[in-house]
Amino acid sequence: MSFRTYLIRRTLHIVPVLVGLSVLIFVISRVIPGDPVRLALGLEATDEQVAQLRAQLGLDRPLAVQYLTYVAGVLRGDFGYSLRTHRSVTRDILESLPATVELTTVAMLLAVAVGVPLGVLAAVRKDQAPDHVSRILALVGVALPRFWLAILLQLLLAYHLRWLPTIGRGPAPPVQVTGLYLVDSLLAGRVDAFWTSLRHLAMPALALSVGTLAQVMRLIRAGMIEEMRREYALAARSYGLPANLIIYKYLLKNAFTATLTILGLSYGFLLGNAFLVETVFAWPGLAFYGVDALRFKDFNGVIAVTLVIGAAYAVVNLLTDILYGYFDPRVRYG
Amino acid sequence: MAGGQLTGSEIRDRGSGTVGPLLAVEDLTVQFRLYEGVARVLNGVSLTVGRGESVALVGETGCGKSLTARAILGLLPPAARVSGRVLFEGTDLLSLSESALQAIRGRQIALVFQDPSTALNPVFTVGEQMLDVAAWQGAPRARLLGRRDGGLRRRCLEMLRVVRIPDPEGIWHRYPVELSGGMRQRVQIALALLGNPRLLIADELGTALDVSIQDQILTELLDLVRTRGLSVLYITHNLGVARAVSDRICVMYAGEIVETAPAAQLFSRPLHPYTQGLLAAVPRLDGRIGEGIEGRIPDYTAPPPACRFSPRCPFRMEVCDRVRPPLVEVEPGRHVACHLYPRGTS
Amino acid sequence: MAEAVAVPSLRAVRADEWRKMWARFRQSSLSLVGAGIVAAVVAGAVFAPVLAPYPRHAGVFVDFDHALQPPSARHWLGTDDAGRDILSRILFGARISLALGAAVLAIAVAVGVPLGVVAGYFGGRAGDLIMRVTDVFLAVPPIALALAVTAALRPTLSTAMIAIAFAWWPWYTRLVYGQVLSLREQQFVEASRAVGASPWRIAFREILPNTWSPVIVKVTLDMGFVILTASGLSFLGLGAQPPTPEWGTMIAEGRNYLPGAWWAATFPGLAIFVTVLGFNLLGDGLRDVFDVEIEQWRAGS
Numbered sequence: 001m002s003f004r005t006y007l008i009r010r011t012l013h014i015v016p017v018l019v020g021l022s023v024l025i026f027v028i029s030r031v032i033p034g035d036p037v038r039l040a041l042g043l044e045a046t047d048e049q050v051a052q053l054r055a056q057l058g059l060d061r062p063l064a065v066q067y068l069t070y071v072a073g074v075l076r077g078d079f080g081y082s083l084r085t086h087r088s089v090t091r092d093i094l095e096s097l098p099a100t101v102e103l104t105t106v107a108m109l110l111a112v113a114v115g116v117p118l119g120v121l122a123a124v125r126k127d128q129a130p131d132h133v134s135r136i137l138a139l140v141g142v143a144l145p146r147f148w149l150a151i152l153l154q155l156l157l158a159y160h161l162r163w164l165p166t167i168g169r170g171p172a173p174p175v176q177v178t179g180l181y182l183v184d185s186l187l188a189g190r191v192d193a194f195w196t197s198l199r200h201l202a203m204p205a206l207a208l209s210v211g212t213l214a215q216v217m218r219l220i221r222a223g224m225i226e227e228m229r230r231e232y233a234l235a236a237r238s239y240g241l242p243a244n245l246i247i248y249k250y251l252l253k254n255a256f257t258a259t260l261t262i263l264g265l266s267y268g269f270l271l272g273n274a275f276l277v278e279t280v281f282a283w284p285g286l287a288f289y290g291v292d293a294l295r296f297k298d299f300n301g302v303i304a305v306t307l308v309i310g311a312a313y314a315v316v317n318l319l320t321d322i323l324y325g326y327f328d329p330r331v332r333y334g
Numbered sequence: 335m336a337g338g339q340l341t342g343s344e345i346r347d348r349g350s351g352t353v354g355p356l357l358a359v360e361d362l363t364v365q366f367r368l369y370e371g372v373a374r375v376l377n378g379v380s381l382t383v384g385r386g387e388s389v390a391l392v393g394e395t396g397c398g399k400s401l402t403a404r405a406i407l408g409l410l411p412p413a414a415r416v417s418g419r420v421l422f423e424g425t426d427l428l429s430l431s432e433s434a435l436q437a438i439r440g441r442q443i444a445l446v447f448q449d450p451s452t453a454l455n456p457v458f459t460v461g462e463q464m465l466d467v468a469a470w471q472g473a474p475r476a477r478l479l480g481r482r483d484g485g486l487r488r489r490c491l492e493m494l495r496v497v498r499i500p501d502p503e504g505i506w507h508r509y510p511v512e513l514s515g516g517m518r519q520r521v522q523i524a525l526a527l528l529g530n531p532r533l534l535i536a537d538e539l540g541t542a543l544d545v546s547i548q549d550q551i552l553t554e555l556l557d558l559v560r561t562r563g564l565s566v567l568y569i570t571h572n573l574g575v576a577r578a579v580s581d582r583i584c585v586m587y588a589g590e591i592v593e594t595a596p597a598a599q600l601f602s603r604p605l606h607p608y609t610q611g612l613l614a615a616v617p618r619l620d621g622r623i624g625e626g627i628e629g630r631i632p633d634y635t636a637p638p639p640a641c642r643f644s645p646r647c648p649f650r651m652e653v654c655d656r657v658r659p660p661l662v663e664v665e666p667g668r669h670v671a672c673h674l675y676p677r678g679t680s
Numbered sequence: 681m682a683e684a685v686a687v688p689s690l691r692a693v694r695a696d697e698w699r700k701m702w703a704r705f706r707q708s709s710l711s712l713v714g715a716g717i718v719a720a721v722v723a724g725a726v727f728a729p730v731l732a733p734y735p736r737h738a739g740v741f742v743d744f745d746h747a748l749q750p751p752s753a754r755h756w757l758g759t760d761d762a763g764r765d766i767l768s769r770i771l772f773g774a775r776i777s778l779a780l781g782a783a784v785l786a787i788a789v790a791v792g793v794p795l796g797v798v799a800g801y802f803g804g805r806a807g808d809l810i811m812r813v814t815d816v817f818l819a820v821p822p823i824a825l826a827l828a829v830t831a832a833l834r835p836t837l838s839t840a841m842i843a844i845a846f847a848w849w850p851w852y853t854r855l856v857y858g859q860v861l862s863l864r865e866q867q868f869v870e871a872s873r874a875v876g877a878s879p880w881r882i883a884f885r886e887i888l889p890n891t892w893s894p895v896i897v898k899v900t901l902d903m904g905f906v907i908l909t910a911s912g913l914s915f916l917g918l919g920a921q922p923p924t925p926e927w928g929t930m931i932a933e934g935r936n937y938l939p940g941a942w943w944a945a946t947f948p949g950l951a952i953f954v955t956v957l958g959f960n961l962l963g964d965g966l967r968d969v970f971d972v973e974i975e976q977w978r979a980g981s
Contacts, residue, residue, distance in 0.1 A: 016815075017815050017816055017819045020812070020813070020819075021816050021819050021820060024816060024817075028828055028829055028831070028832045029828070029831065029832060031832050139710075139957060139961065140953075142956075142960060143904060143908075143956040143957040143960055144953055145911060145931075145952045145953060146912075147912060147915050147928075147931065148931060148945075148946075148949030148950075148952065148953065151931065151935060151945050151946075155938060155939055155942055155946075159938065230452065231447060231449065231452040232452060232453055232454055234404075234409055234447075235447055235453040235454070235522070235525075236455070237409055237439065238407055238409060238439055238440065238445040238526075239440040239444070239467045239471055239526070239528070239529065240436050240438070240439035240440030240529060241436075241440075241466065241467065241470055241471060241476070242436065242470055242473050242474060242475050242476045244475050244476055244478070245466060245470055245476035245478065248478055249466075249478055250455050250458070253457050253458075254455075254456070254457055257457065269821055271821050271824065272821030272822065272824050273823070273912075275823060275827060275912070275916065276823075276912050279915075280935075290827065291916055291918075294827055294828075294831045294916075294918060295917065295918075299831070302828055302831045303828075305824075306820060306824060306825070306828045309820055309821070309824050310824075313819065313820065313821065314819060328456070328457055329456070329509035329512070330456055330457075330509075333509065333511050369700070369703070
């Protein structure tokens with residue numbers, strides 16, 4: 001099977017999963033016991049008003065019809081109407097998505113940028129002080145409740161030291177192109193706006209990345225140690241190549257490639273934790289929106305958020321698979 | 335001591351006029367600490383390779399041949415405890431620092447690996463790997479970016495031609511996975527030869543390949559060795575190969591050298607019972623296969639007390655379990671470690 | 681080293697196996713620390729009524745005169761906004777977290793493992809369908825799926841439990857599926873087939889027992905993650921509700937009194953952290969002991 005065929009198959013594999021997910025979430029959301037419509041209209045609403053809105057939203061039709069109508073809408077980019085914000089869910093999602101993309105991307109980059117060097121260091125200094133420190137860091141990083149870490153960071157860095165803003169994303173940069181504040185402020189050529197956005201982003205990104213960082217560090221360490229045992233590493237040494245070339249070029253590329261697929265998977269858990277971290281920092285992202293939608297039983301919002309997260313997760317995993325093939329010729333030719 | 339008796343004795347000295355062998359391993363001992371106890375996997379190994387000489391190190395799988403090769407180049411894992419001497423041009427490699435060793439690896443002593451599909455880095459092209467070796471061999475540090483020198487590339491392509499790769503430019507941008515086994519083996523030999531080493535250690539060369547390709551590669555390597563005046567230590571479990579490629583054969587059993595002899599003499603009149611058994615196991619021209627030897631290599635954490643071969647030896651005597659037989663010269667050019675041959679008789 | 685081949689006498693193998701397992705476990709002091717932490721948390725939960733200085737504070741109790749007092753000799757970890765002793769509440773909270781974790785994993789194992797055996801051993805249409813459904817469940821991070829489920833239910837402790845279990849079982853299906861696939865071709869199974877054992881008997885009596893060690897290791901490792909997830913749901917107000925002394929709920933309540941009363945949010949979080957750490961360490965130790973490979977790559981939940 002060529003790599004191209006593999007990728008096409010891999011991409012097509014996403015479709016049934018997302019369809020299955022949409023059915024699952026749709027069914028879950030429609031068995032809600034309380035009446036979301038009554039909740040939205042308030043207690044004073046008359047029965048006629050409720051019935052009217054139900055009919056208007058198509059909630060009086062059979063479940064299968066409702067589902068098909070919904071899917072048809074989604075395919076046109078219409079996620080329905082929100083009973084909570086009284087706006088189109090698509091618009092809500094489009095507004096909150098960039099904040100989450102920015103947060104999770106920066107958290108992932110941070111995890112890789114810090115986790116990879118630490119992992120290499122731990123592997124090179126195996127069973128010495130750096131390795132022990134990294135092991136403890138990893139254990140702590142994985143076991144820390146993210147929302148608790150977020151609160152501790154707020155206590156320390158915002159309340160006590162007053163280094164960073166406590167909550168929020170800060171003011172929007174003057175130009176809105178991508179919705180990513182860091183990018184937009186740079187596009188506008190405003191270094192001050194960039195700095196402000198970065199300061200707002202720092203704590204949420206740190207709190208979110210800790211677990212992934214720990215994971216990356218341990219995976220890179222394990223990968224490096226495994227690669228060191230391979231014959232090509234011994235061969236490289238037998239040619240008289242310097243240690244830095246063997247470690248940072250030969251071993252690291254192999255170890256990083258092996259870590260890549262798992263990086264894609266751990267992105268899912270980053271997204272999951274975003275629900276908690278965004279709540280603590282009042283970060284106006286998708287997860288924050290999702291939690292509010294949950295609290296108000298706004299099922300269109302809940303379905304949309306879950307679907308978008310599932311899709312984002314699937315796309316990221318596809319990307320890591322493509323990268324994997326790019327880095328490792330064995331996948332392409334194997 | 336066994337080693338002392340060997341070094342001074344008969345040294346074939348071809349080519350250069352310098353006295354002493356190119357490589358002299360003396361009483362090399364390697365131990366690993368395991369859960370089950372201490373495993374002494376090399377137990378006082380001594381051997382020499384003269385200038386321009388081809389020596390074969392022969393033994394069953396697991397007898398410590400490959401370990402000897404790695405110990406010579408200082409490539410054992412850090413957990414290994416090594417003692418003895420590895421004299422290369424009179425310098426003890428075991429006493430050298432890692433950086434001094436690095437300057438010797440590849441440029442003085444090079445290793446050719448058994449399985450080229452695992453010895454080549456899977457995620458870099460042939461050209462990339464060759465350029466790295468050409469550019470950074472022996473350097474204390476490498477620059478990780480930059481460096482693309484036309485001269486280096488020409489040198490690498492030339493070396494690929496030397497190992498008879500028909501289309502060096504064509505495989506330059508290929509990954510190992512895209513090459514045939516024989517091609518990979520040639521590339522690996524080219525990498526080993528890139529630093530113009532004086533001693534080549536070939537570990538089970540071509541064993542991972544088809545027999546016909548293995549023969550071809552061996553013939554090509556023999557040619558190279560002759561034209562370049564290389565010294566070679568062939569490591570093999572195959573006595574037939576050993577006879578074809580070497581002047582002298584060292585037979586190894588359970589981490590010890592039990593017999594060394596000029597290749598032809600070893601075959602016409604093996605002395606050590608283990609060698610006799612090995613020869614009996616070699617397929618004959620008349621199609622018969624010999625009997626082989628009963629039993630297997632002993633547990634290294636609890637080896638037999640004196641002679642490690644005694645439990646499998648048909649001529650076992652009472653002394654064999656009491657006194658370890660030293661490797662002694664029993665006739666000119668022939669050494670054997672066995673109580674059947676008291677010193678100077680045979 | 682591959683060169684050093686040890687051949688222990690056949691008789692000693694069994695006894696040696698156990699000794700080696702213990703040696704492997706003991707080898708890492710971290711595993712022992714983990715076992716110690718887990719034992720302490722379990723003891724704290726079991727003996728909470730005895731250990732807690734103010735057992736009544738675990739439930740509905742109000743004493744506004746002593747609200748938000750900092751840690752002192754009377755209240756080691758301070759009091760919350762209703763004047764309840766935080767230490768007492770944390771001890772009772774351990775009962776909730778452990779019970780919830782155990783319940784979730786019991787459901788996940790009870791549902792996931794048989795499905796994995798069926799999919800792995802029998803394969804075919806049904807097996808295909810099971811794994812497809814598993815894929816769908818695994819397409820969203822567990823906490824996101826659990827959140828979506830809580831939306832359909834009233835937020836209580838038991839709905840949080842159901843929601844998490846709902847998101848968790850596919851991991852066990854996948855783990856067991858992989859195990860069964862590799863076990864299916866092994867000799868002892870071939871032998872059972874040869875003597876005419878029924879497929880169900882082979883699947884559940886011969887193969888299933890051989891999948892237990894990875895499942896046990898995974899359950900231990902997951903215990904921490906389930907507790908994390910549950911406290912996260914409660915923190916969001918979608919799990920246990922006040923005044924239940926659930927750790928996540930306590931943090932959510934205490935958070936309103938930051939930065940002044942820092943202890944109200946800090947100590948329950950510490951309890952979660954230590955408990956999760958304990959289970960992770962213990963799980964790592966067990967993984968070394970049973971010598972199983974588990975893809976435990978998830979960065980918390």
